[in-house]
Each structure stands twice: as structure tokens, then as C-alpha cells.
Amino acid sequence: MTLEPGVPMLQALSTGNYTRVDNIFCSSNLVDHVVRCETVPERRQPKTDHMPIITWVALEAKRVVKEDRPNWRKAEWKELREELEKELKKLGELKEYETEEEFWNGRQKWQRVIEKIVNNEKLVSRTKMTPYQRRWWNKTLDRLRKKCRKLGKKSYRKRFEVENPIHEAYRVARQRYALEIKKAKAEKWAEWLRQVDEAGLWDIASLVEKGPMD
Template identity: 40%
Template sequence: MALPASLPTLEACSTGNLTRVDNVFVSRSLREDVVQCSTQPEDRPGKTDHYPITTTLEWDVERIQEEPRRNFRDVEWKAFRDTLRAELEADGGPEHVRSVDDLKKLYAVVMAAVDKAIEAHVPISNPCPHQKRWWAPELKPLVVQRRRMGRRAYR
């Protein structure tokens, strides 16, 4: 048992009594890695009676070195389009595609123009190893508000 015996895991909706109906079991080999196992009553979602249970494990995890990549969220798109248009007009390419060779030439011209526009206007970002790709900065106030409301409801 990783969860200490004295911690309640449920607040009965009808009576408000605190009880323990949930347990956290771990294997013997994993038990040595458990740092903490606890309930988080203040983080309980609305319309539920069970408390969230958090378990902290001490593990060595190999870090993957991520390479810097382009951050397309921070692009000034008007300038990007202007550069792309200028590059496409400057390089030209075949006016009509009449053969496979013409298509390959046109493809090379378009890709070179796109690459130049990307180099000029798309900044490079160094990704954080803990980053969540779905996260957006606009979500931060909503998370803060949800946590604040959860703590207030717990009091």
C-alpha cells in the first residue's frame, strides 16, 4: 500500500462524511521508488466525491536532447507573404508546365522561395523538455482560476 492508511479518499455527497474507499497498491520493487502518495482534496473536480490521488516516484529518466526548430506561431505573416511573393516573382520558373521536367523545375523554384521566406521570418525556438505541445499561453489564466476556485470550494 502506497497511500497512508489515515488519509480519506472520498467525501460522501449526502452526509459529508470522509471515508476511505480507494487504495493505491504497488509492487515490492516499485515500493522503494515511491517518494510520496497523497490525496489532493483542493484539486477535486466539480460534481465528484472522490479526491484526486497523486503519487510521486523517484526515477532516473534519460533526457532526450531536442533540436531547435522553427516557431511558426511567432511569424509576422504579412512580411512572410511579401517575401514569398517577391522570391517567386524574382525566380520565375517555367510559365507553363508541359512536361515532368517543367514540373520539377517549378517545384524547385517554389520550394526555394518557401525556404528563403522561412529563413527570413520564422524564428528558431529552443524547445523545453517539459513542454506540452498543446499548451498555449492563453490557457494560463484559466488554469489559475480553476485552481483558485477549487481551493475556495475546499474551504
């Protein structure tokens, strides 16, 4: 068991009582590598009762290099089409491939043209990838999250003082944070719907069928 006995990991939404519903275990091969395991009450998400549990494990892992990707929303489409047309003309007249070798040679030439256009930062700017990227996120949510975490930490420290006003302040802050998240998602969805084209209708249908997500 990696989480120390007696550490609460859940606060009931109805009563506000703290409890421990599960134990945190790991395999015998891994247990010697566990440096630390604890809950982080201030990072509990809105409308959830479980507290995040963070485990530090001393293991070496290869660092993944995240490459920038094309930012198609800011692409210079007029210039891109003109440049693409110019490069494709250099390949000569279109013709039907008669052998497998001709097909693969032709494919390779087309691939080089496309890569040349996509990698031209004057036509297609780059954007950095992040595992925490949410298109609906905004500065207001960032501020409210910091406030919730700060109040959450204070509330947890005073968890044995049931009448302490910090608990109500934390509850109100979490409630507002949850409402602002819902509002931000709805606004981003409406913004996307306003600018979607015919091809995008298939994306909408796919998203609706999959159900709620971030």
C-alpha cells in the same frame, strides 16, 4: 500498496462524507522507487468528488526540449505574402516534373523557401508551448483557483469538525470557480465563432462531433 491505509480519497458530493473507494497499487518492479504517495484535497476540481493523488517516483527520464512554435495569429500576413512571392520567383518558372529526381529536387527547394519564411521572426513571431495551455484561461480563474486550493486545504484539516463554517466557504468558492470556468469557455468559443472564416467551418464541425473538451 503505495497510498497509506486510512487516507480518504473521495468526498461524497451529496453528504460531504470522506471515504476510500480504492487502493493505489504499483508493480513489484516499481515499488522500491516510490518515494511518496499522498492525496492533495485542495486541488480537487469543481464538480468532482475524487481527490488528486500524487505519487513521487525516483526515476531518471530524458528532458524533452520544447521548441517555440510560430504564432500565426500575430503574423504580418501582408509582408509575409510579399516575401513568399519574391522567394518563389527565384525558383524560376513553374514546370511539370518528368522524373522522380526532378520531383524531389523541386520539393526540397519549395520546402527551403517555406522554412525560410516561417523562421523569419520579423514576419512570424514565436510563442512558447506549455502543457498547461488553455486559451480560455484568464487571471480571474487563476485567482479563484488559488482561493479554492487555500480553502480546500483548511477544509480538509477540519474535516472532523462537520459544523465548521470553513466547509461552506469552500463549497461556495468551488461553485463560483466552476461557474467562472464555464463562462470563460463560452466567451472564448463565442469570440472564435465571430472571427471564423469559411475554412474554419470545418474545424467547428469537427469540434462539435468530438464532444466536450478543454
